[in-house]
Amino acid sequence: MMSIALPAPDIARALTRIAHEILERNSGSESITLLGIPTRGAHLAKRIAAIMESIEKTEIQVGTLDTTLHRDDLRMRAPRALAPTLIPALGVEGRNIILVDDVLYSGRTIRAALDALGEIGRPKSVQLAVLVDRGHRQLPIRADFVGKNLPTSISQSVVVHLSELDGSDEVLITGGSQ
Amino acid sequence: MKHLLSINDLTKFEAIEILNTAQELARISDGPMKKLPTLRGRTIVNLFAEDSTRTRISFEAAAKRLSADVINFSAKGSSISKGESLKDTAQTLQAMGADAVIIRHSASGAAQRLADSRWMSGAVINAGDGTHEHPSQALLDAFTIRKHLAKSDEDLNGLRIVIVGDVLHSRVARSNVLLLSKLGAHVTLVAPPTLLPVGVESWPCQTSYDLDSVLKSADAVMMLRLQMERMSELFFPSAREYSRYFGLNGDRLRLLKKDAIVMHPGPMNRGLEITADAADGARSVIVEQVANGVSVRMAILYMLLAGSTKIGNLL
Numbered sequence: 001m002m003s004i005a006l007p008a009p010d011i012a013r014a015l016t017r018i019a020h021e022i023l024e025r026n027s028g029s030e031s032i033t034l035l036g037i038p039t040r041g042a043h044l045a046k047r048i049a050a051i052m053e054s055i056e057k058t059e060i061q062v063g064t065l066d067t068t069l070h071r072d073d074l075r076m077r078a079p080r081a082l083a084p085t086l087i088p089a090l091g092v093e094g095r096n097i098i099l100v101d102d103v104l105y106s107g108r109t110i111r112a113a114l115d116a117l118g119e120i121g122r123p124k125s126v127q128l129a130v131l132v133d134r135g136h137r138q139l140p141i142r143a144d145f146v147g148k149n150l151p152t153s154i155s156q157s158v159v160v161h162l163s164e165l166d167g168s169d170e171v172l173i174t175g176g177s178q
Numbered sequence: 179m180k181h182l183l184s185i186n187d188l189t190k191f192e193a194i195e196i197l198n199t200a201q202e203l204a205r206i207s208d209g210p211m212k213k214l215p216t217l218r219g220r221t222i223v224n225l226f227a228e229d230s231t232r233t234r235i236s237f238e239a240a241a242k243r244l245s246a247d248v249i250n251f252s253a254k255g256s257s258i259s260k261g262e263s264l265k266d267t268a269q270t271l272q273a274m275g276a277d278a279v280i281i282r283h284s285a286s287g288a289a290q291r292l293a294d295s296r297w298m299s300g301a302v303i304n305a306g307d308g309t310h311e312h313p314s315q316a317l318l319d320a321f322t323i324r325k326h327l328a329k330s331d332e333d334l335n336g337l338r339i340v341i342v343g344d345v346l347h348s349r350v351a352r353s354n355v356l357l358l359s360k361l362g363a364h365v366t367l368v369a370p371p372t373l374l375p376v377g378v379e380s381w382p383c384q385t386s387y388d389l390d391s392v393l394k395s396a397d398a399v400m401m402l403r404l405q406m407e408r409m410s411e412l413f414f415p416s417a418r419e420y421s422r423y424f425g426l427n428g429d430r431l432r433l434l435k436k437d438a439i440v441m442h443p444g445p446m447n448r449g450l451e452i453t454a455d456a457a458d459g460a461r462s463v464i465v466e467q468v469a470n471g472v473s474v475r476m477a478i479l480y481m482l483l484a485g486s487t488k489i490g491n492l493l
Binding site: 066069070074075077078079080081082083084085087115119120 | 195198199202203205206209213214215216480481484485
């Protein structure tokens with residue numbers, strides 16, 4: 001079984017709305033730094049930053065934060081390749097950090113991201129933006145900005161395709177009983 | 179990948195993956211978060227049955243930056259100097275719960291012996307065995323060359339590397355020839371005939387006796403240490419003559435291409451295989467090789483130890 005949960009236009013609208021919500025919540029873009037979690041979160045962060053730049057007419061701080069070395073499931077699978085961590089010029093100290101990821105599921109990636117961020121500095125606040133929240137949290141973590149809540153069963157998987165990597169934009173639900 | 183014993187154990191893909199991982203780890207080491215929790219609770223033993231400064235300290239620093247516990251164990255001051263066998267030492271380490279053993283030994287094949295035996299279940303990393311191999315050194319050399327000279331972020335295609343000196347006794351040279359050629363570089367060994375090993379013609383490289391003629395086209399020159407402690411006979415008439423024909427000095431530096439680099443695995447015999455102006459000059463990346471060594475060894479430890487070890491322990 002495979003179905004399209006979010007087609008390309010819906011993804012574009014969701015990202016535009018998230019960009020507006022982030023700006024509204026933080027009273028503008030001055031204190032904001034977006035950090036995308038590789039791989040797809042990093043591309044989503046860049047897209048949200050581009051939308052914010054077109055709204056605010058100013059440069060947005062955007063970077064990437066790799067969580068691999070802080071994961072708690074490292075020992076349960078083969079070693080993963082590392083992705084780059086790129087912190088923009090103003091750093092994280094005293095900033096309002098917006099973590100950006102594609103799918104929020106168990107919450108373990110975000111826990112690892114919080115640990116990785118804590119090693120770099122002390123942000124003023126950390127907020128979380130995700131394209132899809134599919135539920136089934138295993139940790140007390142929630143998103144501040146959600147593109148779409150997708151109720152799923154654990155036997156299903158959610159696949160995000162982005163044009164930068166996969167040629168087109170879409171969110172798919174595969175497997176399990178619908 | 180359970181052990182790192184020889185460059186032959188690595189595919190080109192795995193070697194590049196280690197270099198890419200090292201690159202990310204180097205970036206982290208340059209930033210504010212020097213210490214990572216990745217190997218917390220893992221025990222790594224540095225088993226050095228032969229003297230070493232750089233390699234042992236480098237592995238120790240790498241392990242500590244990944245939060246592993248490190249036990250240093252050298253021949254002097256341990257029961258190895260009382261004649262304890264490798265087997266008994268290994269079984270002792272196993273009983274203490276070592277997840278990995280980094281071994282340096284004067285006997286070629288010691289690391290392989292340890293890995294093939296059922297004496298211990300942890301990962302074995304070869305940190306130099308006799309005149310055989312020193313894979314982590316080759317990886318850090320490849321990392322340094324790639325950083326300075328490679329056109330792509332991948333392999334070393336088309337680069338010309340010249341390795342000069344005591345190839346016969348050099349595990350560094352053997353590992354480097356295997357790795358650099360695997361990554362697409364063109365390697366030339368330069369040494370007096372007496373210091374080239376038997377069978378060198380089957381290695382994936384060329385050989386020459388004339389240093390000046392190959393320097394002009396070299397992208398990197400790697401000088402090897404004359405290993406006097408392994409020399410039981412006379413391999414060349416005099417140190418001065420060796421130095422005149424095979425040493426890197428100011429005159430030879432001027433033959434090099436504009437952006438060619440000078441490397442040495444250390445420790446150097448200054449004035450013998452390399453002069454001070456070559457070792458300390460602008461082209462020299464010798465100190466940087468040491469810094470890169472920590473990142474590359476972190477990558478090796480990460481690849482061998484961070485993932486699941488359950489499968490390995492069952493075998």
